[in-house]
Amino acid sequence: MLRVKVAKEIREKEQLGDELKTLRSKVKELEKSLSGLKDEHARLAENEEKFRTLIENSTDLKYRCDLKGRISYLSKAWEDALGYKSTEMIGSKFSDFQSPESIKFDADEFLKELIDKKISSYEAAYISKSGNIIHLRFNVMLYRSHTGSERGIMGTAYDITGLKCIEDQLKQSQKMEAVGRLAGGIAHDFNNLLTAIIGYSEMLMMNNLLPENAFQSADEINKAAHRAAALTQQLLAYSRKQVSRPRAFNLNKLVNNLDMLLRRVIGENIEFFTVLEIDVGLVIADPGQIEHVIMNLAANARDSMPNGGALTFETRNVNLDEEDCEKYPEVTPGPYVRLTVKDTGHGMDKETARHIMDPIFSIMDPIFSIKEGGRRTGLGLATAYGIVKQNNGQLRVTSEVHQGTAIEIYLPRAEEKIEKKETPQRKLETEGGNETVLVVEDESAVRIMVGTLLKGFGYSVIEAKDGNEALEFCRQNKEMMIHLLITDIIMPDVSGFDLVKRVIKTHPGTKVLYISGYSEEEISNKGTLGKKVPFLKKPFTPTVLARKVRGVLDRD
Numbered sequence: 001m002l003r004v005k006v007a008k009e010i011r012e013k014e015q016l017g018d019e020l021k022t023l024r025s026k027v028k029e030l031e032k033s034l035s036g037l038k039d040e041h042a043r044l045a046e047n048e049e050k051f052r053t054l055i056e057n058s059t060d061l062k063y064r065c066d067l068k069g070r071i072s073y074l075s076k077a078w079e080d081a082l083g084y085k086s087t088e089m090i091g092s093k094f095s096d097f098q099s100p101e102s103i104k105f106d107a108d109e110f111l112k113e114l115i116d117k118k119i120s121s122y123e124a125a126y127i128s129k130s131g132n133i134i135h136l137r138f139n140v141m142l143y144r145s146h147t148g149s150e151r152g153i154m155g156t157a158y159d160i161t162g163l164k165c166i167e168d169q170l171k172q173s174q175k176m177e178a179v180g181r182l183a184g185g186i187a188h189d190f191n192n193l194l195t196a197i198i199g200y201s202e203m204l205m206m207n208n209l210l211p212e213n214a215f216q217s218a219d220e221i222n223k224a225a226h227r228a229a230a231l232t233q234q235l236l237a238y239s240r241k242q243v244s245r246p247r248a249f250n251l252n253k254l255v256n257n258l259d260m261l262l263r264r265v266i267g268e269n270i271e272f273f274t275v276l277e278i279d280v281g282l283v284i285a286d287p288g289q290i291e292h293v294i295m296n297l298a299a300n301a302r303d304s305m306p307n308g309g310a311l312t313f314e315t316r317n318v319n320l321d322e323e324d325c326e327k328y329p330e331v332t333p334g335p336y337v338r339l340t341v342k343d344t345g346h347g348m349d350k351e352t353a354r355h356i357m358d359p360i361f362s363i364m365d366p367i368f369s370i371k372e373g374g375r376r377t378g379l380g381l382a383t384a385y386g387i388v389k390q391n392n393g394q395l396r397v398t399s400e401v402h403q404g405t406a407i408e409i410y411l412p413r414a415e416e417k418i419e420k421k422e423t424p425q426r427k428l429e430t431e432g433g434n435e436t437v438l439v440v441e442d443e444s445a446v447r448i449m450v451g452t453l454l455k456g457f458g459y460s461v462i463e464a465k466d467g468n469e470a471l472e473f474c475r476q477n478k479e480m481m482i483h484l485l486i487t488d489i490i491m492p493d494v495s496g497f498d499l500v501k502r503v504i505k506t507h508p509g510t511k512v513l514y515i516s517g518y519s520e521e522e523i524s525n526k527g528t529l530g531k532k533v534p535f536l537k538k539p540f541t542p543t544v545l546a547r548k549v550r551g552v553l554d555r556d
Helices: 002-056 077-082 107-115 161-206 212-238 251-257 259-266 287-303 350-355 359-364 380-390 444-456 467-476 496-506 542-554
Strands: 061-065 071-074 121-127 133-144 150-159 247-250 270-276 282-285 309-320 334-343 394-400 404-412 436-440 460-464 484-488 511-516 535-537
Touching: 061 077, 077 133, 107 133, 133 161, 161 212, 161 444, 161 542, 247 251, 251 259, 251 270, 251 287, 251 309, 251 334, 259 270, 259 287, 282 287, 282 404, 287 309, 287 334, 287 380, 287 404, 309 404, 380 394, 380 404, 436 444, 436 467, 436 496, 444 460, 444 542, 460 467, 467 484, 467 496, 484 496, 484 542, 496 511, 511 542, 535 542
Parallel strands: 270 309, 436 460, 436 484, 484 511, 511 535
Antiparallel strands: 061 071, 061 150, 121 133, 133 150, 247 282, 309 334, 334 404, 394 404
């Protein structure tokens, strides 16, 4: 029995030893697994830290919300974008920070569309802590639990404020181009009417037998017509279809030459200062048009300071690089001269400043179309904008309520070191003749006025209402000497260019004088008007027409 008992104890000890070995082996395996888990945990923690560092230092706007739209996480970039610390936004909804004009989404409807995959992105405008409008584009997606149920919304937002600014500028440019076409057409029709009004009024004033009271009436009609002609020039300037004659000139000299006139325009209760860079470069532009812009801006500044203030003109050489030109899509990098016109007037809020160059806004808003005392400013800054754009420049407005307005005009800087001077033209005496002149004009009032005037100067005049009638006359009178053909350029059926080509074939030696109410830019779309081709822009006075006719006839 004892031997059996001892043997049993030995077997049990051996069994315990085996189990102990197995246990020790498993402990080692567990220790090894635990070490692996620790290493894996360390790797995961390291990766998480790398990911968090990457997210927190990214310029992308990462976010996470619950299913009700409440913000639960924001990356650090949000603070730079909106100015709020994450602690100020977490727990709120993005809609709490939206601009009032921005469309707000119903949370339940938005979630439904997101689940149905009807929406993956959206845009909205937000108000930053500093009060600026920030446009954001959101990419959105659902994130789910391990069981597959929706837990919340996450994604990335992008600041598209700069893109929106460019889009607004493009829309504004397209709008101004459309209204510009309308303005150009209106100006053309006005020019035809004004040619007749100016012509007939001056013809009346040439009559020595006209009673004094009738002479005064004709003079008033003539003055009013010339004022109307100046208005059409504003329309053409706005539409960027006014004939531009760019040359190199010194902007400082232009401002200094206008000094006395500017002081008269703004009045004695407004102080006038000039800060002109001594070595300012020459600019390439039409000096007459830029003078018009300066006077327009001075008048606007005066009207914004009814109780007095200060008006300052500054010039400076600047170089616009690629980054600068991102603000102005139509401007190329390079050297410019900047003219800044600053006033201390009532200023404008941001919304008004955004629309101030909108032609429809300028016309319809009484603040800018009719100033104090009933004085009208026409198209205001829209006119200045059109002129500056026509001269390959850019106009920028910055303003604050009660702080005044600053208008910056950028004009291309010239490479020429010497300012080109205009060659004075020899003045022609107004005298008539006995030559035969064919007048072709589809506007009857202009045609009759021109014919009457030339007959009064002794010319033999044939009138035709259009190109077809003129060609028929030439066909029936092949032997007649036609010394001069005066023709409108843009007419129905047969244009002035086509008419000239066909008349020259039947009547070689006939000289030509083109007239038109359209600008040279528009005329170039209908044909070629060479630099040496005689051209007279409507409206014109009888004296100017008579001198032009005599000059063309006397030309070799």
